[in-house]
Amino acid sequence: MKITKRSQMEMMGLAIIVILVSITMLFAISFVVLRKPAEYKQEYTQTELASNILSTLLRTTASECNELSFTEIYQDCAKHYPFPSSELCEVGGSPQSTCHFLNQTTKEILNQTLGNWHIKYEFNAKIKSDPNPIVSTGSCPGVKKHKIYPIPVDPSGQKTVSITLDICS
Amino acid sequence: MKNKLKKSQIQMGESVAILFIFFILMIFGFVFYMNILKGSAKVEIEENIQLKAIGIAQKASFLPELQCSDENVRKEDCIDLLRLDAASNLIQQNHIYYFDIFEFSNIRVEKIWPPPTNTWQLYNNTPSNFSNRLSTFIPISLLNVTNDIPEYYFGTLIVEVYKR
Numbered sequence: 001m002k003i004t005k006r007s008q009m010e011m012m013g014l015a016i017i018v019i020l021v022s023i024t025m026l027f028a029i030s031f032v033v034l035r036k037p038a039e040y041k042q043e044y045t046q047t048e049l050a051s052n053i054l055s056t057l058l059r060t061t062a063s064e065c066n067e068l069s070f071t072e073i074y075q076d077c078a079k080h081y082p083f084p085s086s087e088l089c090e091v092g093g094s095p096q097s098t099c100h101f102l103n104q105t106t107k108e109i110l111n112q113t114l115g116n117w118h119i120k121y122e123f124n125a126k127i128k129s130d131p132n133p134i135v136s137t138g139s140c141p142g143v144k145k146h147k148i149y150p151i152p153v154d155p156s157g158q159k160t161v162s163i164t165l166d167i168c169s
Numbered sequence: 170m171k172n173k174l175k176k177s178q179i180q181m182g183e184s185v186a187i188l189f190i191f192f193i194l195m196i197f198g199f200v201f202y203m204n205i206l207k208g209s210a211k212v213e214i215e216e217n218i219q220l221k222a223i224g225i226a227q228k229a230s231f232l233p234e235l236q237c238s239d240e241n242v243r244k245e246d247c248i249d250l251l252r253l254d255a256a257s258n259l260i261q262q263n264h265i266y267y268f269d270i271f272e273f274s275n276i277r278v279e280k281i282w283p284p285p286t287n288t289w290q291l292y293n294n295t296p297s298n299f300s301n302r303l304s305t306f307i308p309i310s311l312l313n314v315t316n317d318i319p320e321y322y323f324g325t326l327i328v329e330v331y332k333r
Binding site: 029032033035036037038039040041044045048049052053055056057059060061062063064067069105108109112113117 | 204205208209212213215216219220222223245246247281282283303305306307308309310318319320321322323324325
C-alpha cells in the first residue's frame, strides 16, 4: 500500500517536471517564432526628422523678406507680437507682415514635406509669456518625438520664442 | 515453441512500430525546427535591410562631394548646389566606384521651397526586379552661392534602398 502511494508521488513529480519543461519550451519557441523585426529605420527617421526639419527651416532664407533667414523673421514677428509686426516682406508686389508670411510659408513647407510623406506632426511657435501661438499646425495627441528650438528675441534673453515640432509615433 | 515464436514476433512488431513512430516524430521535429529557423532568418534579413537603408542614407547625407563648407569648416545638413551639379555628373561617370557605397539605391535631391520645385538625380541603380523598397527622407538646406547674398533653400535628400 505504502509502495503504491510512493510511486504515485513519483508519477506526480514527473508530470510536474514534464509540464514545466513544456511551458518553458513553448515560451522559448513563441519568443523565437513570434519575434517581430526591430523598427530601426522608423526610430532613426523619427529621431532625426524633427531635428533636421527645424534646423533646415530656421536656416532657410526668404527672398521675399529682404533675404532674411526664418530665424530672423521669427525674431521680428515675436518682437511685436501680439501687435501687428513690421511689413518686412513683399509677396506678389504687396507688403506683408512677418507673422503673416511665417504662418503661410511654415504651413506650406510642412505640408509639402511631412504632409506628403504621410507623417503626422504638430508644429508650434510661441512666446513663453504669451499663450497664443504665432504659428500652430497639426495635432499629435499620443506618443511623439519632441524637438524644441528656443530663439532669443531681445538681447536680455527674457523674451524667447520656442519653436517645437512633434512627430507622432 | 510455437508460443515463444509468436511472442518474439509480437515484440519485433512492437520494435518496428516504435521505430516508425520515432522517425515520424523526428520528421515532425525537423520540419518544425526548420520553420522556426526560416522565421528567425526572415526577421534578421528584415532588420539587416533596415540597417543597410540607414547606413546608405547616412553615407549620402555626409557625402563630402556635396557638403557646404565655409573656410574649410563643414556645415551640417547642407548641400552646396554648385557641388551638387558637379557631383551628379561625377557619380554617373564613376558608377562602379559609387556602387560600393550606395549599392542598389536611388538617391535624389529635391528643392521644396521657395517654388518652383526642382529635382537633381544623384545616383540611380534600380534593380529590374525587387521585393521591397525602403525610402528615407532627410530634410536638408540647399546653398546657392551664385547670388550676391548666399541663399539657403529648403530641400530634401531622398534615399530609396532596394531589396532584391
